Amino acid sequence: MSEATFAVEDLFDGYEISSDKAGPKYLILVCIHGNETCGVEAILALRDSGELFNLVQKGALTILLANKQAYLSKTRIVNRDLNRSIGKLDLSHSYEKERARLVASLIEKADYILDIHSTSLPSPSHAIPCHNNTSELLASSLCIQYMVTKLAHLTVEGGTTMDYAKSVNTCAVTVECGQHDDKSAIETAKNCIRNFLQDQQLIQCKLQLECKGSIEVKEGFQFIQKFKGFDFIKYKQQVAHDSMGQILCPFKQGAYIVMPNLNPQIGEEAFFWAVKTSSDS
């Protein structure tokens, strides 16, 4: 067992807690977006109570505060989105190049990965597994409200932690624990960490949804109202408009808006569409 305490700064290059028993290598990523702090808050709370060290019963856990500079300046990104930079070889900024390389090397070594985020607009907690069966199974064992499959690899730019985990065939899940400043996001993150490290109890999510695609922000994009994550939109109901015209719900059964973006910039995702999976009627 490693020394039973650490400081936030120790997480900047990856901090390992190992048990005496052989077992899997777990990786928890926090603050890949620097202003999404529920993950690091949860880690520090579990450190202070001593629970974190007891949760690592076998194998080893590495915790990385991925975007240290953005975290210190309380911003989402520094030069470019670090969660669109993993595994990319053509990055022009040395900071993201170095951090992306560190994240990638830890992903390569890990058996199970939990990447903890929060959302800009209010949203129920949800898990976004990498597109493979083990990741979906892991996601369904976490104590969160929704699981959205087939979303992880649909960002406009690629280069997410989930894209990289899939490329090296690792079991990985992103969790969006709630809105950035919502204190309950920290509790959700703590519960996810507990589920992730303990033998998973297969707690079923409230609702399983399948992602059907994203809407990319184009010139003149504007939502017609302030949406929350998982607002239900009926067939042909308008959600937004841009210079091409109205953006309507194209799904006959209606669909949910996932991760609506508070300040959508051209080239980013404005939101994702998800529908109920067929097994779930």
Ligand SMILES: [Zn+2]
């Ligand atoms: Zn994020």
